Amino acid sequence: MTTAPLIEVEDLRIDLDGRSSRVAAVEDVSFRIERGETFGLVGESGCGKSITALALIGLLRRPLSVASGAIRFEGREIQSLSAAEQRDLRGDRIAMIFQEPMTALNPVSPVGRQIAEMFVLHKGKSWREANQLAVEALASVRVPAPERRVNDYPHQLSGGMRQRVMIAIALACGPDLLIADEPTTALDVTVQAEIIELMRNLCAERGTAILMISHDLGLVANVCRRVAVMYAGRIVEQRGSDEIFRACAHPYTQGLVDSLPRLGTRAAHGRSRLREIAGVVPAIADFPSGCRFNPRCAQATEICRTTAPETTWLDAGGLVRCHHHA
């Protein structure tokens, strides 16, 4: 096998074509994911996480497009592949699960058939074999009585079951990378934990790398070995996930950490409000100049308003994009 990382994103810039202007929705995004690694992408809604993921699988549609930079899968540049080659990659080598298990399954097709279709499509199996494999796939995501469940329609399943089916579909062909875009946001907390556990175990067994996208820093840090925090289209901090809670370098990350409720703090420090980050993520069209976080940042100074910070390497390992990093 090659020594190239499984996926490598370099200086990615994604443009949004407006009627009169072009603006960069995502800029200077670089990261790499090794085989079998778990990597998290965290940020508020609208910061560019999901479109970065879509760019990875070559599915950006107008008005969005990759303006510059490179995305390499096993050293091969995704942008340079033909449409058919990209399609062969999707579902087979790179799979994805979504936020909405309610709508991500075809309502008029039994779930078994939807799993089986993956084997027919990517592995060239006959429908007979594929149906058999679908039962096994359903059993592997711990759906009880899989041989009966394959005939169920999505509306007959609960949200958690549907997300299990989605995972079964995504992992059917043994992909090298699983992109999980807010996989548990629509589920309740207990089911959430089960699904995360299941996804993590299955991927660990098969050596599948995970790119997990979420707004929930706690969840991502729990699942992933490394975390990148995105803000307004840029990665502002990239660290090992155990370090990010201990000593985060960027004020935005600090804000995210502070906004998480902690067990036991009330007993120790008495009743206190959760701290939030003031303001909202700016719209793509009016990103502020300089550091994009400066209007919301407590530590902002003059240089933050005029000059965009470069990424700097931290001594403790990891990257940060801030003029005042600790």
Place this chain on the structure above:
Amino acid sequence: MKLGTSLIIGGLLFALAIVVGLLAPWLAHTDPVMDANLMNAEEPPSWLWWFGTDAQGRDIYSRVVYGARISLTVGIVSQLVNSVIGVTLGLSAGYFGGWWDDIVNGLTNLMLAIPSLIFALAIMAVLGPGLTSLLIALGLTNWSFTCRIARASTLSLKSQGYVQAARVLGYGDLRIMITQLLPNMLGPIIVIGTLGMGSAVLAEASLSFLGLGIRPPFPSWGSMLSEARDQITTAPWLSVFPGLAIFLTVLGLNLLGDGLRDILDPQSRSRRT
């Protein structure tokens, strides 16, 4: 109406029409064309002549029974042609968009602007009367509604999570259209299809009535009505029975379309179980 009732009534009516058409040689009392006998002309309905006889003394019952063959053939075949054309154009236009969508849209609007009966008349005038030209004329003139429905469904389905998911999972365009989009729009397409079958039966009747469809002496319900119009006051049974046959068949098809939509929607299916 209770779920399923319309399906059963409509299904029975349509099935009855089909069975009558298939078994026409055994059900008919006389040959619908040859057995003319002026001695029996314009007999009212009786035990001997169930539906009465016409001016040439032919048995109306036998002619109505044989007429089912022509009416149903025209209804089913021409609507199938319409559905295939409409779905193919509408689905591809909605899916790909762009210039192809513009062309299909223009064509659909053009078809909707021309009264379909007039257009069918024009085609019939070129091709000449007969069953084949009827099928061609009606098959080419009524796809615009199906096309619109297919296009509109495609546009709304395209943004559904599972269509996006299919793309992410490596489905090609054709596979997405066939496995994801088509099955999900089948409900309205079938409803439009059965309604269209009904209107094709009516259109056949109209064209035959105007003398451009099935030519006498062959019995189609429309041509029978056409022949009966002079005697509508003196021998009303000549128009009543073919008219009733058209009415029941079209009613059956409409009810069937309604009932099918109910069972084809998986959500309503679970509501019942």
